[in-house]
Amino acid sequence: MLIPCPWCGDREDIEFKYGGAAQIAYPANPDSADDAAWARYVFFRPNPKGKMAERWVHSAGCRRWFNLVRDTVTHEITPTPAAEERR
Amino acid sequence: MSRLPEGGRIDRSRPIRFTFNGHTYQGCAGDTLASALLANDVRIVARSVTYGRPRGVFSAGSEEPNALVQVGSETMLRATQVELDDGLEAASLNGKGRLTSEPETARFDKIYAHCEVLVVGGGPAGRSAAQSAAQTGDRVILMDEQPLLNSDSDGLPSNVRVLLRTTAFGLYDQNLVLAAERRADGGRLWQIRARQVVLATGAHERPLVFANNDRPGILLAGAVRTYLNRYGVAPGTRGVVFTNNDTTAPLASDLRSAGIAVAAIIDIRREQAIVDTDGDDDGLRAVTLAGGDRIECDLLCVSGGFNPTDHLYSQAQGKLRYDERFACFRPDGKLPNVTVLGAANGEFDFAIQPCWLVPGTNGDWSAHFVDLERDVTVADMQRAVNAGMRSIEHVKRFTTIGTGSDQGKTSGINEVGLVGALTGQPIGGVGTTTYRPPYVPVSFALMAGRNRGDLFDPIRLTSIQPWHVAHGAVFENVGQWKRPWYFPRHDEDMEGAVQRECRAARENVAIMDVSTLGKIDIQGPDAVEFLNRIYTNAFDTLKVGFGRYGLMCKADGMVFDDGVVMHLGPDHWLATTTTGGAAAVLDWMEEWLQTEWPELTVRLTSVTDHWSAVAVVGPQSRDVVHTLFPAIAVDTQSFPFMAIREGETGGIPVRLHRITFSGELAYELWTPSWYGLALWEAVMAAGQPLGITPYGTEAMHVLRAEKGYIICGQETDGTVTPQDLGMGWIVSKKKPFIGQRSHRRGDTRRADRKHLVGLLPVDGEQLLPEGAQLVLDENTSAAVTMIGHVTSSYRSATLGRTFALGMLQRGRERFGTTVYVPLNGHVVAATVTEPIFYDRENVRRDS
Structure with missing residues (x-):
């Protein structure tokens, strides 16, 4: 699979590490979260058949984390908008 | 001949x-x-x-x-x-x-290539595709599994790279093609990334399925022509042709020109059939026709039609459809940036009457071979269908058709036709089985290439390694590092060496190469805020020139790694990590910095290899340090525990840290890696009058376990909180850190969690195996509940007995009680203790 690093361009997937689902922000105030809400942040992740926002890090390259949307069926990758680039 | x-x-x-x-x-x-x-x-x-x-x-x-x-x-x-x-x-x-x-002696390599157009298959379709693609000046690769092309490769433009003896065996995402090249002395694994892939892979002829169709002398009709015309070989003397299509038309004249008698041409389309064959240990002797006629022959040329070779296309999720006219499966629709051409695309020109099964003479189907490599017959397929299977995938798994190393190239589509015939389904509805890479068998040696033996994985060595080798160290692998395990003297065994090394550290002075510790340089105005968020304990109170032990958790509150963090100067810190955890900790820190805390200005750099580090350990270590650094005051008041000094000895720049992982008075001397060996030798020379003793990782483990110092990854396994370890003292209540909220979850506050405990076998000679389970009941003949396990276990020279650390349910409530360790056939009793066995008051550490 080729992964488009926003800094280095298309590179082989072996240069990257997978960081799981993206856009799951650390709760702004963890202390005010009840157990269920906190557990949802820590343990619950989407596992869709289809498009999924993911975090990757170019660990054997520029070491930058970034986001992309990958279709888990076809591996088609569409970059996310720049505003969401890292989170 | x-x-x-x-x-x-x-x-x-x-x-x-x-x-x-x-x-x-x-x-x-x-x-x-x-x-x-x-x-x-x-x-x-x-x-x-x-x-x-x-x-x-x-x-x-x-x-x-x-x-x-x-x-x-x-x-x-x-x-x-x-x-x-x-x-x-x-x-x-x-x-x-x-x-x-x-051991494999042949040489295998990996090679990478990029091109605009990759053409797989050097037949007429592939060759002309390569020729026209080359006209634009694009880089073109044309590969074929044969050692020569059908027509000469002369005349192909110079921007066409021709790879012969090279079989494309996998087509992966975004047109990555893997191909195996056969070479006289081994092979090459090609990994080619192509903008366009052109599949001109031709078609495989398939046989007819009739009784005793497997005898030597029975060949595919097209193969017979290949042997006659390409190799100048007559595969028999008297031939029969058995066909259902007109691609065999030129065969008779080919046979005759080679001097082979053509005894009969049996054509299904003329309602003729071969219903059985006869032979001996040397193969085919005769065929029996429907109607009973017998024809002597030693060569039978069979054709049941052609299957487009769409393995690569299908691997890449290309869809196939059944073509009634040519009785074959062919590509349906398109794959992005993949073109299928010629016979592979079902572009045929022949007439055929499909035939999936030729009945025999006696109702017996046990010699109608469908898959020759797997020895699967029509009788086997009938059993599958009679057992209720309808799906081609089920029949494949039940019968093993198509699972041989030939991947069912000659049997797969006959299987489809037979399932259709036996179950009354249309063939197009049966569909094909899934094509998976590799298209041809690929050896492990080719996949490994040069990545074997010493080149299997990088080997990391410290700058002091030559000394260790010269002094007889026995090494152990820690991640990619080679670390001295122990330094046996003369014919000393491991136990003897480790006991001696431990005694030296406790009673005298000992030296260890600790260069492999992970080291992360942390700089920036927000460095201290960053550290406060990463570690469970606070760093904003740590003065420049001091270090502090720190623990970090994942978001689930479980211990992840530990190490000492040094405050080197304004906005400048250096964190050490476990030897094995260095890369993971750096990744972890970068992830938070970049994704969650982009507002923090902090720079992280791995400096693990920049520094060599020498631990000088034991009550007399102060004398050694004083000898080397007379300008540095080394008394406890001037150079207290956890303090850092800069110094120089014999021209070697050294940063001194008063840090201990043994519980003794100890120093870590760091120097840029170039000086590592010189520093080690200087310390050895200074310590020689005191009998300084080099020690390895095993003695280090014993010493730290006697003190109850954990090793992340040994005492912890991703399910252990700081509180489980009895380290609540290191968890700040004053500032937020990763994992903090999880320490208030119901599960992490359970009273019956496992706690870190010490274990003293009642028999002080008995060494508990690490990983052994702990139970409450001495009688283990019935099922017993496991309530913990041994995490570390050693023989201690200092204690004069064995001891262990373990994780035990409600462990802190069980101090003084007895637990049992079921081993192979017997049960060992052990007393539960606090997880510290030596210098509980830290008198020696702080002396």
């Missing part, structure tokens, strides 16, 4: 001697093992896997199901693909390969 007097693309002026099953034969340059065996009238090449039936050459390519041979260390080779080479020694296989225990 069955070599024709002339013709073929072999070089008769270059005879080649080879052996097969110990007998010496002669072939020609340009022969395959299969063509040379046929030229020498060797009809039986192998025996079948289940029934041991004699089998001969069946095809002329990579689809060969019968002629499996061993050549040296290489097993399960197809005689149809083995190029004849002087001195080749080949042997029959009976359907199963033989692995050699000898």
